[in-house]
Each structure stands twice: as structure tokens, then as C-alpha cells.
Amino acid sequence: MSEEEITISPLQQRADDLQERFAEQAVDVLVARGEITLEVPREHLITVCTALRDEPDLAYSQVMDVCGVDYSTYGEVEWETNHATTSGFSRAVNHNEEHEAKWLKDRFAVVYHLISYRHNKRVRVRTFADSEFPVVDSVVGIWNGANWFEREAFDLFGILFDGHPDLRRILTDYGFVGHPFRKDFPLIGEVEMRYDAEKKRVVYQPVTIEERVNVPRVIRSEHLHGVDEAETE
Amino acid sequence: MPEIRNYTLNFGPQHPAAHGVLRLVLELDGEVVQRADPHVGLLHRGTEKLAESKPYNQSIGYMDRLDYVSMMCNEHGYVLAIEKLLGVQAPERAQYIRVMFDEITRILNHLMWLGTHALDIGAMTLFLYCFREREDLMDVYEAVSGARMHATYYRPGGVYRDLPDTMPQFNVSKWHNAKDVAMMNEARSGSLLDFIEDFVHRFPSLIDEYETLLTDNRIWKQRTVGIAAVSPERALQLGFTGPMLRGSGVEWDLRKKQPYEVYDKLDFDIPVGVNGDCYDRYLVRMEEFRQSNRIIQQCVDWLRANPGPVMLEDNKIAPPHREDMKGDMEALIHHFKLFTEGYCVPEGEAYAAIEHPKGEFGVYMVSDGANKPYRVKVRAPGFAHLSAMDEMVKGHMISDVVSVIGTMDIVFGEIDR
Numbered sequence: 001m002s003e004e005e006i007t008i009s010p011l012q013q014r015a016d017d018l019q020e021r022f023a024e025q026a027v028d029v030l031v032a033r034g035e036i037t038l039e040v041p042r043e044h045l046i047t048v049c050t051a052l053r054d055e056p057d058l059a060y061s062q063v064m065d066v067c068g069v070d071y072s073t074y075g076e077v078e079w080e081t082n083h084a085t086t087s088g089f090s091r092a093v094n095h096n097e098e099h100e101a102k103w104l105k106d107r108f109a110v111v112y113h114l115i116s117y118r119h120n121k122r123v124r125v126r127t128f129a130d131s132e133f134p135v136v137d138s139v140v141g142i143w144n145g146a147n148w149f150e151r152e153a154f155d156l157f158g159i160l161f162d163g164h165p166d167l168r169r170i171l172t173d174y175g176f177v178g179h180p181f182r183k184d185f186p187l188i189g190e191v192e193m194r195y196d197a198e199k200k201r202v203v204y205q206p207v208t209i210e211e212r213v214n215v216p217r218v219i220r221s222e223h224l225h226g227v228d229e230a231e232t233e
Numbered sequence: 234m235p236e237i238r239n240y241t242l243n244f245g246p247q248h249p250a251a252h253g254v255l256r257l258v259l260e261l262d263g264e265v266v267q268r269a270d271p272h273v274g275l276l277h278r279g280t281e282k283l284a285e286s287k288p289y290n291q292s293i294g295y296m297d298r299l300d301y302v303s304m305m306c307n308e309h310g311y312v313l314a315i316e317k318l319l320g321v322q323a324p325e326r327a328q329y330i331r332v333m334f335d336e337i338t339r340i341l342n343h344l345m346w347l348g349t350h351a352l353d354i355g356a357m358t359l360f361l362y363c364f365r366e367r368e369d370l371m372d373v374y375e376a377v378s379g380a381r382m383h384a385t386y387y388r389p390g391g392v393y394r395d396l397p398d399t400m401p402q403f404n405v406s407k408w409h410n411a412k413d414v415a416m417m418n419e420a421r422s423g424s425l426l427d428f429i430e431d432f433v434h435r436f437p438s439l440i441d442e443y444e445t446l447l448t449d450n451r452i453w454k455q456r457t458v459g460i461a462a463v464s465p466e467r468a469l470q471l472g473f474t475g476p477m478l479r480g481s482g483v484e485w486d487l488r489k490k491q492p493y494e495v496y497d498k499l500d501f502d503i504p505v506g507v508n509g510d511c512y513d514r515y516l517v518r519m520e521e522f523r524q525s526n527r528i529i530q531q532c533v534d535w536l537r538a539n540p541g542p543v544m545l546e547d548n549k550i551a552p553p554h555r556e557d558m559k560g561d562m563e564a565l566i567h568h569f570k571l572f573t574e575g576y577c578v579p580e581g582e583a584y585a586a587i588e589h590p591k592g593e594f595g596v597y598m599v600s601d602g603a604n605k606p607y608r609v610k611v612r613a614p615g616f617a618h619l620s621a622m623d624e625m626v627k628g629h630m631i632s633d634v635v636s637v638i639g640t641m642d643i644v645f646g647e648i649d650r
Binding site for chain 1: 273274277279281282283286287288291317318320469470471472473474483485490491573574575577581582583584586593595597599601602603604605607608610612616617619620621649650
């Protein structure tokens with residue numbers, strides 16, 4: 001038996017097969033932690049998803065989850081810890097003033113988790129949407145179960161799904177403004193609600209509390225628990 | 234002649250049969266539902282966004298509050314995702330404890346479902362029976378974690394502490410005299426495992442009690458047989474998982490098909506329905522009671538025979554022992570770092586799924602290497618089930634809407650997140 005034959009794991013084999021199958025659509029196949037991720041260019045999303053559902057050796061019959069991700073502050077920290085400081089982290093920290101973006105791809109991604117009951121396999125599909133005007137084709141026609149998940153991604157991230165039958169807000173309040181899970185939407189929100197005794201009704205007003213960070217977001221370079229991608233396989 | 238129009242009815246959000254805060258806009262033709270439009274989000278708390286602003290361990294408590302009738306299962310999904318990112322695995326004893334509590338939670342959840350489902354359709358007694366048993370299991374929760382519901386017991390790397398040797402006892406009060414109290418404390422005289430074993434022995438006859446009241450009951454069958462039947466193909470298309478999928482005849486259970494923790498070492502069966510209607514889903518869940526009971530018994534036997542650690546000895550993610558902190562500087566520093574800053578998780582993404590009592594509960598986690606998750610997405614089974622509401626109730630009578638809500642086992646904590 002030659003050496004290459006021993007080293008290729010079933011997972012890597014699956015990934016290679018997928019890479020080959022979708023080479024025409026310029027799909028990137030990533031393997032990490034025992035999971036396969038397909039990065040699909042958004043213009044080929046429907047073609048790839050239809051193939052994933054219909055081809056007998058793929059047969060991803062169900063979409064388990066659809067979610068949006070906003071990568072705009074990926075890798076940014078509130079407290080630099082690479083060098084020793086004399087100041088430490090002050091509690092009521094002001095958010096980063098100026099910083100260069102660490103994320104170089106498009107800002108928004110839509111992530112689909114698919115499952116194949118026939119082959120007992122999972123795969124993750126990720127497609128990036130335009131940063132300014134995020135639109136992705138809807139997969140409701142392929143998997144009906146994606147309906148509410150896409151509505152949720154629209155509501156929370158403002159990602160539009162082209163071809164969705166009923167793209168309304170779902171989780172936020174009636175008349176809500178903004179997309180709360182975007183990284184530039186503050187955790188404390190924009191407005192608060194109270195009862196106005198004079199007007200005798202509930203009114204909205206800008207928030208009166210200040211956001212504060214109790215535990216800074218830090219990235220420690222020495223991951224004592226870091227595991228090599230190859231080892232987790 | 235007056236114009237005949239469809240009638241639009243608001244069902245909820247304050248209707249007791251809406252199981253929380255479901256606002257359902259029903260379009261009726263007489264008593265027949267033409268269209269159902271569920272409005273959800275009234276309990277939206279932004280759990281996922283909150284989790285992004287906290288160190289990993291501080292969000293475990295939020296997971297309890299998602300599906301607030303199956304608390305520990307939610308924690309399980311969350312800690313599994315962290316463990317996958319960290320590349321660690323809990324000690325075997327912790328895995329058995331987790332599996333045992335997952336099954337206790339499954340019984341808790343199904344008891345809640347059975348009691349309220351039956352109550353909605355008109356069987357009052359069952360509600361009282363189910364809550365009687367829930368009380369025992371709540372005591373188990375309390376004994377192990379200190380809280381009756383929101384336990385925060387699972388941790389990345391194991392569980393918070395080992396099972397206690399004693400059970401809390403009842404005291405004499407003006408409602409219970411010494412003789413009553415002695416009787417009530419009989420099962421509680423031993424350890425937690427003794428109490429659970431006592432429950433496991435009692436429980437099968439109690440399930441028979443529930444079944445006597447419902448399974449062959451004419452009214453129960455009239456209200457559930459043939460109601461909201463879903464074909465296996467549609468169930469897959471609509472994203473059904475768990476008992477909703479098995480009720481439609483698809484044999485799928487993550488505990489068997491993609492075993493996590495120690496499920497592959499345990500002996501149990503997967504019940505599957507035939508017709509995919511409310512009655513079949515009822516039968517599936519009733520059988521799951523018995524199977525969960527079997528699993529708990531096996532876990533109790535194993536846990537009795539195999540003492541050992543319940544948490545990783547790795548102080549980078551698990552806090553050191555309290556005694557060590559008294560004399561060891563390094564342990565003190567570890568404790569301080571863990572409880573102020575938390576631990577950093579290697580960059581990457583992971584999706585961990587468990588067989589939650591309601592279906593597949595998945596947590597998709599993206600880490601950029603920081604001490605807080607970059608994105609947490611909770612895949613709640615109830616969310617997918619409720620989205621099929623329109624299809625399931627179309628053409629049924631308005632009273633069947635209540636049966637359908639019951640059969641979906643809806644809890645708004647997880648749907649609205």
C-alpha cells in the first residue's frame with residue numbers, strides 16, 4: 001500500500017470529492033474539527049444547494065439551520081495583551097476609537113447547516129453577501145424549512161433573501177428599527193420604552209443608560225489549549 | 234343577503250393554551266382554519282447577542298433559560314460546542330452524569346408536555362399527576378446544583394461537582410406531622426443515586442397510570458387521531474426533528490445515529506410512529522419515557538460502581554480545587570484569571586448537536602480566538618416546528634389548533650431566544 005492511501009482519511013476523501021464535484025462553481029472546501037465547510041460564491045448558491053439535495057450520493061435532505069454572521073469586528077479586541085502595560089484595563093472603557101479592519105472578506109455571511117439522513121453526514125455551506133447591500137438567493141424553494149430561519153437572518157442582520165415568499169421581521173417588536181445582531185448595533189439597544197403619565201400611553205425614547213464593558217475582550221496569543229487543525233481530525 | 238367573509242381571530246398572546254406568548258392570527262371560514270400566521274418574538278431576549286459580550290462560562294446560565302423545561306439539555310449543547318472548539322473531552326464519569334441528567338431532563342420535559350397537552354384537550358387529572366412526578370425530579374436538580382430549574386450544572390470539561398451523598402429532607406411543620414415526614418423522607422434517607430433509583434423503580438407503574446387515562450380514552454383519541462398528520466417527506470422538508478420526525482415514521486435519533494458522550498455504551502430503543510398524527514407523536518413520547526427510564530437505570534448502576542473525577546484537572550479551563558487555593562499561589566492565579574477574564578478559545582467554528590427532548594438542539598459557535606464567543610447561534614427545534622403551524626392546521630377545526638400546539642411541544646424560551 002502506498003503512503004498516500006494510508007494518510008487520506010474518510011473525511012478528507014469526502015472533502016476532496018466535494019471539491020471535485022463543485023470545481024465548476026468555484027466552491028472552496030474547508031476541513032476543520034471533523035466538519036466540512038463549503039464556501040460557495042453567492043451566484044452559484046442555488047445550483048450547489050439543489051445538487052446537494054438531489055444527487056443520490058449527497059442527499060442532504062434537510063436544512064438544519066440557517067444563520068447570519070456579521071464578521072465586521074472579527075479579531076478585534078478591547079484590550080491589547082501582547083505587551084505588558086502600565087495602565088491595565090479600566091472598567092468603564094470607551095470602545096475602540098480607531099482600528100484597522102482585520103476581516104478582509106465581505107462583511108456578512110449566511111451559514112447553512114445541512115444533514116443527510118441517508119448517509120448520516122453533515123455539511124456546512126457558507127456564502128458571503130455584499131457588505132453594503134447584502135442579498136442572497138433564498139433556499140426556501142429547495143428546503144421549505146428554511147423559511148423562518150431566513151426571516152430571522154433578515155430581521156437580525158438585514159440580509160435580504162431574494163425569492164423568499166414572505167420576508168417579514170420575526171423576532172423583534174412590531175415597528176422595530178435596525179438590525180440588532182449587527183456588530184455596530186449596541187448591546188443596550190437604541191431606544192427604551194416607558195409609560196408616559198401625561199400622554200397616558202407607552203412612549204419610546206433614546207436609551208438613558210450607558211454601555212459598559214466589565215470583562216474586556218482579549219485574544220491571548222499563546223493558546224495553551226490550541227490544537228493543531230490536523231490533530232482534531 | 235349579507236356578504237360572507239372569512240373571520241380573522243387573534244389567538245393569544247395571553248391564551249393559556251398558547252403555551253407562553255404565542256400570538257396566532259387565524260383566518261377562519263366558519264370554524265375551519267384557512268390560514269394561521271404565528272407571530273413570535275414576544276419573549277426575545279437576545280440571548281445570542283448577550284453571549285457575545287460575556288466570557289464563555291458566563292453564558293451557561295442563559296442556556297437554561299432558553300427552553301426552560303429542559304434546562305440541562307440546553308447547557309449540554311452549549312458546552313459540547315465549546316469542548317469541540319477547545320478540543321477537550323469530559324472525564325467518563327462526567328459523561329455518564331451528563332447522560333443521566335439529560336434523560337432526567339427528557340422525563341421532566343415530557344411530563345410537562347403531557348400534563349399541559351392533556352389539560353388543553355380537557356384531561357385535568359393528568360396535569361396533577363405529571364406535576365407530582367416533576368416535583369421529585371426537581372428535587373434531584375436541586376440536590377445536585379442547588380437550583381430547582383436553572384441549574385448551570387454542566388461546564389466545559391465536565392460538570393460542576395460530583396453527585397451528593399445526601400438528599401435534602403422534609404422537616405416537620407404545621408402541615409406535616411412527624412409520621413408524615415418520616416414517610417416522605419423514606420426515599421430520601423440515602424444518597425442522590427438511591428433517590429433516583431427509587432424513582433426509576435416507581436416510574437414505570439406511573440407511566441401505566443397515565444396511559445390508562447389516555448391511550449384508549451375515546452375522547453383523547455377523537456381529539457388526536459388523524460389530526461395534523463405529516464408525511465415523512467414533508468417532515469424532512471419542514472425541518473422537523475426529534476419526536477415530531479419520529480412520529481412521522483423516520484427512524485432518526487442522534488443518540489443512536491451520531492452518538493455523543495456515552496450513548497453508544499447504553500442499551501435503549503427508538504420508538505417510531507406510523508401515521509404521523511398527534512396520537513402517534515403522543516405514543517412516541519410515552520415510549521420515550523420508558524426508554525429514558527432504562528437509560529437512567531444503566532447510568533445509576535455505572536455511577537455506583539465507578540467513582541472518579543467529574544471535571545478535567547486542567548486549570549486553564551477548569552477552576553482549581555478550593556483547598557489548593559489556600560496554599561498554592563499558582564492555583565490562586567488560575568482561579569483569579571478564570572473568574573475574571575475566562576479562557577481564550579482557539580480560532581475556528583464548530584457545530585455541536587444533541588438530541589434534545591424536543592428535537593435537534595444545535596449550537597453553532599464562531600470563535601476568533603478571544604475569551605468571548607464571536608457568534609453563537611442556537612438552533613432551537615421548536616422554531617422549525619412552529620414554522621410548520623400554517624401547514625399543519627390548515628383545514629382543521631379551530632379546536633384542533635390547541636391539539637397541534639400541544640403536540641409540537643412548544644416552549645417560547647427557545648423559539649424566541
